[in-house]
Each structure stands twice: as structure tokens, then as C-alpha cells.
Amino acid sequence: MEIYKQIWDEIKKADNILLIAHINPDGDALGSELSLYPILKRMGKKVTVFNATKPLPEYLDFLPNFDKVTNKLPKKTDLTISFDCGSFDRLGLEEKPSFLINIDHHISNTNYGDINLIEPNHASTSQVIYDILKANNIDIPADTAVCIYTALVTDTGSFQYESVNDKVFECAADLVRCGVKPDFVSKMLFQRDRLSRLRLLAKAYETIEMCCEGKVAFVEVTKEMMEITGAIKDDTDTIVNSVRALAPVEVACMLREDDEGIKISLRSKNYADVSKIAQKHGGGGHIRAAGATIKGEFDFEKVKEMLKKDLKEIV
Ligand SMILES: [Mn+2]
Structure with a gap:
């Protein structure tokens, strides 16, 4: 060409x-x-x-x-x-x-x-x-x-x-x-995993919440979890992917607390276009992988309720 x-x-x-x-x-x-x-x-x-x-x-x-x-x-x-x-x-x-x-x-x-x-x-x-x-x-x-x-x-x-x-x-x-x-x-x-990452996974997996008949799963990462385990930001990268791997899940969503607010990472498996939801909240990405930051918001429950409404529409 x-x-x-x-x-x-x-x-x-x-x-x-x-x-x-x-x-x-x-x-x-x-x-x-x-x-x-x-x-x-x-x-x-x-x-x-x-x-x-x-x-x-x-x-x-x-x-x-x-x-x-x-x-x-x-x-x-x-x-x-x-x-x-x-x-x-x-x-x-x-x-x-x-x-x-x-x-x-x-x-x-x-x-x-x-x-x-x-x-x-x-x-x-x-x-x-x-x-x-x-x-x-x-x-x-x-x-x-x-x-x-x-x-x-x-x-x-x-x-x-x-x-x-x-x-x-x-x-x-x-x-x-x-x-x-x-x-x-x-x-x-x-094959060069970090112990801090596995310890963080253990804590994060405790927070998994399923909704929409199991088609949506949320997972949370707080600053406190990061501090206790000594994890770094890179250690959070694949958590959302492993939650998506659950059998019934179409969309997995990780909520991570940082200085700015709550970062959301969305992953879908077969059909849901998560880039639309990310865009709605000021972010972007691909159809199967997208993200956004809810600036100034630190209430996990509030963000989850908001996302549940959005996700219900697409799963
Ligand atoms: Mn690329």
C-alpha cells in the first residue's frame, strides 16, 4: 500500500x-x-x-x-x-x-x-x-x-x-x-508476579458483588487495601479481567479509589459496548475495555448504584 x-x-x-x-x-x-x-x-x-x-x-x-x-x-x-x-x-x-x-x-x-x-x-x-x-x-x-x-x-x-x-x-x-x-x-x-499483587487480589476478591442475574460483577480496590498489601498501581491492572472470567459475567467493573476520585475500569465479554458507558462519565476506550474517572467522588456505593443503572441497559 x-x-x-x-x-x-x-x-x-x-x-x-x-x-x-x-x-x-x-x-x-x-x-x-x-x-x-x-x-x-x-x-x-x-x-x-x-x-x-x-x-x-x-x-x-x-x-x-x-x-x-x-x-x-x-x-x-x-x-x-x-x-x-x-x-x-x-x-x-x-x-x-x-x-x-x-x-x-x-x-x-x-x-x-x-x-x-x-x-x-x-x-x-x-x-x-x-x-x-x-x-x-x-x-x-x-x-x-x-x-x-x-x-x-x-x-x-x-x-x-x-x-x-x-x-x-x-x-x-x-x-x-x-x-x-x-x-x-x-x-x-x-511468571514474575509480585506477592503484593496476590495479597491485593485476595482482598479485592472479597468485595466482588454480582448483579443483573450474574451478568454484571463489581470489584473494589481501596487505598487502604493498597497500603496494607504494599501494592502499586500496576498490581491492579488485571483484577478486572479475572472478574470478567467468571462464567455468567458479561461486564466486569473495577472501582479503584485514588487521589482524584474513583477510577472505573470496565470489561465486557461478548456483546456489551462498555465504551459508551465510559464516555458517558467522561472517559473512553474500546468496546470490550474502557474506563473513566469519577472525579471528586469517593463513595463506592453511590458510584455502583449509578453504574448499575447504566449497565442494566446493556446486558
Ligand atoms: Mn494497542
Whole structure:
């Protein structure tokens, strides 16, 4: 496709390249922004991998060149490429870059770049990068392959989501040929759990409340639970997913108390569009995964009652 070639032409022209992704990066954001680093270095470019968030999530520290990610912007940039970021404000940049390529797979992307490559049917932004490399006959070194593969694993819930199709597996298979060891990535992602996280899960699971004939489940995380267990914010990431895994549940909702108010994370299984509910409360996301913050509200029961009314409509 023309745009895949056009993007590579811009990369070839530029000397100083800035790779960025959204704040509070997940596996796809960080994997994507790190994936081009070895290739661009090999081409002789000056490359900065930027993320506004510090510290970065520890569970991704095995990604090649993780230690190259900086929260300081370089003096000179000819080309900025953003990854996995639906809107400009989530990049954590103060000024618009001189030339920006926006590569993403969120259908809600606001096309804030000078070139925008948005592929909503791709399972991860890293899969879009893979296609760009293939379209331009670029060899994929192992360091790049690990980043693309990790992003694919994390954004598909280990190849479980509706976004997973033949192309995803073909991409994964090719990345293994390029040097990825799937068991290494799995061990790094899923076999380095923290005791504080398990202790937090135990406390949070005590609060599970089912309603709407079991189709909706709520789970709560209070500041007190975090303090007692020594858990960090990253430790709360997957709680809502495991609550969704309950047999009758269509929508799982986690309520987490923080300084601003109550953060809600919504996950659905088969049919409910939770992005609508998140949007109603000033947040956003995908159909199956979305979130919002109810600012200035610290009453769990009140928020639950409000959400129950919304959720009744969609389950
Ligand atoms: Mn993504």
C-alpha cells in the first residue's frame, strides 16, 4: 500500500527521529515505540525513544533497549512517529512536532498527525509496524521481533481476543522465525508476579458483588487495601479481567479509589459496548475495555448504584 511506502520514505529522509507512545504505556505502546529503534540505529539515524511517564512499568523491563527510553526530549527532531496513541494530548508533549506520523489501531484515533496510518482491524499497533516493515522489505532483527511480538501478546490477552485472526498468527509465526522465543516472553510477562499483587487480589476478591442475574460483577480496590498489601498501581491492572472470567459475567467493573476520585475500569465479554458507558462519565476506550474517572467522588456505593443503572441497559 502507498502509505506504507510513504512512511518509509519519510524515515529515510530524516536524520533525527523521535519515537513516542501514549502516557502510562502498556505492552503495545512501549513495544511499538521500541521496535523500530534497532532498525533505525542500523540505518545510521539519531533516535530518541520518548515516554512522558516515569517510572515505566517494571514488567516490561525485558524489552530490548528498555533502558533507552527517556522522558527528556531531544534538542533536534526532523521526524516524530507516535504509536498506539488515540489523541495528541495523551502523548504528553507540549508542542506539536514539526512533522508527525501517527501509527495506531484505535478506531477513535483523531488523526492528529501529518501522516495518519490507523488500522482498526489490527490486533496491535505493533502489527501495523510489522506490515510497514514487510511492505518495505526490511529485515526484522530479533530485538525488533521481541518488541512486536510482546505488544501482540499483551494487546490480544495472549491471543484470546476477537481481534485475533489468521494474519495475527502468521505475523507471530514470522516473528518466531526472526528469533522470538515465545516461552521467554511468556515467562517475562506472566511468571514474575509480585506477592503484593496476590495479597491485593485476595482482598479485592472479597468485595466482588454480582448483579443483573450474574451478568454484571463489581470489584473494589481501596487505598487502604493498597497500603496494607504494599501494592502499586500496576498490581491492579488485571483484577478486572479475572472478574470478567467468571462464567455468567458479561461486564466486569473495577472501582479503584485514588487521589482524584474513583477510577472505573470496565470489561465486557461478548456483546456489551462498555465504551459508551465510559464516555458517558467522561472517559473512553474500546468496546470490550474502557474506563473513566469519577472525579471528586469517593463513595463506592453511590458510584455502583449509578453504574448499575447504566449497565442494566446493556446486558
Ligand atoms: Mn494497542
